[in-house]
Amino acid sequence: xxxxxxxxxxxxxxxxxxxxxxxxxxxxxxxxxxxxxxxxxxxxxxxxxxxxxxxxxxxxxxxxxxxxxxxxxxxxxxxxxxxxxxxxxxxxxxxxxxxxxxxxxxxxxxxxxxxxxxxxxxxxxxxxxxxxxxxxxxxxxxxxxxxxxxxxxxxxxxxxxxxxxxxxxxxxxxxxxxxxxxxxxxxxxxxxxxxxxxxxxxxxxxxxxxxxxxxxxxxxxxxxxxxxxxxx
Amino acid sequence: xxxxxxxxxxxxxxxxxxxxxxxxxxxxxxxxxxxxxxxxxxxxxxxxxxxxxxxxxxxxxxxxxxxxxxxxxxxxxxxxxxxxxxxxxxxxxxxxxxxxxxxxxxxxxxxxxxxxxxxxxxxxxxxxxxxxxxxxxxxxxxxxxxxxxxxxxxxxxxxxxxxxxxxxxxxxxxxxxxxxxxxxxxxxxxxxxxxxxxxxxxxxxxxxxxxxxxxxxxxxxxxxxxxxxxxxxxxxxxxxxxxxxxxxxxxxxxxxxxxxxxxxxxxxxxxxxxxxxxxxxxxxxxxxxxxxxxxxxxxxxxxxxxxxxxxxxxxxxxxxxxxxxxxxxxxxxxxxxxxxxxxxxxxxxxxxxxxx
Numbered sequence: 001x002x003x004x005x006x007x008x009x010x011x012x013x014x015x016x017x018x019x020x021x022x023x024x025x026x027x028x029x030x031x032x033x034x035x036x037x038x039x040x041x042x043x044x045x046x047x048x049x050x051x052x053x054x055x056x057x058x059x060x061x062x063x064x065x066x067x068x069x070x071x072x073x074x075x076x077x078x079x080x081x082x083x084x085x086x087x088x089x090x091x092x093x094x095x096x097x098x099x100x101x102x103x104x105x106x107x108x109x110x111x112x113x114x115x116x117x118x119x120x121x122x123x124x125x126x127x128x129x130x131x132x133x134x135x136x137x138x139x140x141x142x143x144x145x146x147x148x149x150x151x152x153x154x155x156x157x158x159x160x161x162x163x164x165x166x167x168x169x170x171x172x173x174x175x176x177x178x179x180x181x182x183x184x185x186x187x188x189x190x191x192x193x194x195x196x197x198x199x200x201x202x203x204x205x206x207x208x209x210x211x212x213x214x215x216x217x218x219x220x221x222x223x224x225x226x227x228x229x230x231x232x
Numbered sequence: 233x234x235x236x237x238x239x240x241x242x243x244x245x246x247x248x249x250x251x252x253x254x255x256x257x258x259x260x261x262x263x264x265x266x267x268x269x270x271x272x273x274x275x276x277x278x279x280x281x282x283x284x285x286x287x288x289x290x291x292x293x294x295x296x297x298x299x300x301x302x303x304x305x306x307x308x309x310x311x312x313x314x315x316x317x318x319x320x321x322x323x324x325x326x327x328x329x330x331x332x333x334x335x336x337x338x339x340x341x342x343x344x345x346x347x348x349x350x351x352x353x354x355x356x357x358x359x360x361x362x363x364x365x366x367x368x369x370x371x372x373x374x375x376x377x378x379x380x381x382x383x384x385x386x387x388x389x390x391x392x393x394x395x396x397x398x399x400x401x402x403x404x405x406x407x408x409x410x411x412x413x414x415x416x417x418x419x420x421x422x423x424x425x426x427x428x429x430x431x432x433x434x435x436x437x438x439x440x441x442x443x444x445x446x447x448x449x450x451x452x453x454x455x456x457x458x459x460x461x462x463x464x465x466x467x468x469x470x471x472x473x474x475x476x477x478x479x480x481x482x483x484x485x486x487x488x489x490x491x492x493x494x495x496x497x498x499x500x501x502x503x504x505x506x507x508x509x510x511x512x513x514x515x516x517x518x519x520x521x522x523x524x525x526x527x528x529x530x531x532x533x534x535x536x537x538x539x540x541x542x543x544x545x546x547x548x549x550x551x552x553x554x555x556x557x558x559x560x561x562x563x564x565x566x567x568x569x570x571x572x573x574x575x576x577x578x579x580x581x582x583x584x585x586x587x588x
Binding site for chain 2 (some may be wrong): 015163171
């Protein structure tokens, strides 16, 4: 892993930008270094693909996962577990909050304002330029403003997540990097990392990459696919 | 435009716009609410309208109104919402108006659950509303196919002046896949002046167009039903679509499966092949009309000993499979309900149990 985080990290972004996949992968990579890692699923708006899907894998690795009680796991209800604020107050090592999509999903962050007060926060906006509404710098800026206003916090950095899932090729990664570079220049926000699927890494010319890389082992998969095993 | 990464629900909304549909009325329900969410942003950008009704009952009649006036119109909902719309759908079919309905199915009956299901098969293909009404029903297995089916649904609805349904399970709405949009639909010359209640100004003939499903004269009502039947018979001749998988082998088992369930079956078929067991699949792309001939032909192959319908319901499509096979080979069923999608491993085990 080419970068290291600690403290409280909040992952935000538009619907389907890849927040959960990134939150889960960052959690696993940091756990590997021996750090204490916690992940809270704050996605109250998406009923299907949330980090709760990866609960078993994460728990086995010793990552503390804060989710609503099991009987409400498939409820179409916005349940924010009270464990989340406790986990923020007593955080050491790395605490990752995986927020829901858009401003609607980020609203929950504002509800945690008391617990987050006076804590140093790193808030990353995940950008996939192959998604509708974040395919332009203006679109990304607009979503940034909407999320900041709903969550009542400032975004502090960017994560480039250019991908078309299985259809991603090296050019998508290079073009995505160019996009996030321009966005960083325009917004003044630093880029934490860009993501590359583990399966694509060998096809990428590392010399062409100017940011740290987060390899993605895909966990959010449909039932006919197997989740990708994290390298031992 | 190159490929984009979209959630099925978003792609369905975009596909409707590209099919020239600028009228969307709906009421939110999981797992299809993202269509409304997407079109809230998107419709104003293209000069279209999204109006949320007070309920699904209201939405069905808003659709009827727009369709009766000759406008391209569509709605999306999920199982309980479609039940509420079914009265209106029958009215629309009776009045011979074109409209597109999307059902992103969730588990039932009743409120059921929010996870994927295919348990509205019978409702969609056989009992969408009272009276002798039916719909053309297409069932996509990928986000790309959902886009193509939605775009085709509008001209088909207009060709038949009848509701057309896209029947997807919750996964179709919720999963993300790369997708490419065909060019905007070239709108066919419309025949709507012959039937739509769209004003007299530009009409060539002097009679009014009446949009109605009320026929108090028994002969007139029978005539209307005969017209409907003729259309449904024509759909059976002209619109049946299906796809085969691994069918050029000496397969012992034939799977019939549709929607995302068929993708689980595909993974299972690939796994069985690695073990030296050939299994074929017919995937209905239209479920009404049902691909009877394709299923019958595939079942009749000499090597084929068993036929199985695999569906996320308690055995609905299996009746159409039995009807198609006509007793030629034993027909079985395997399925699950409640959102727990059968896994490829479970399908492999079920197929093995049939041949051992």
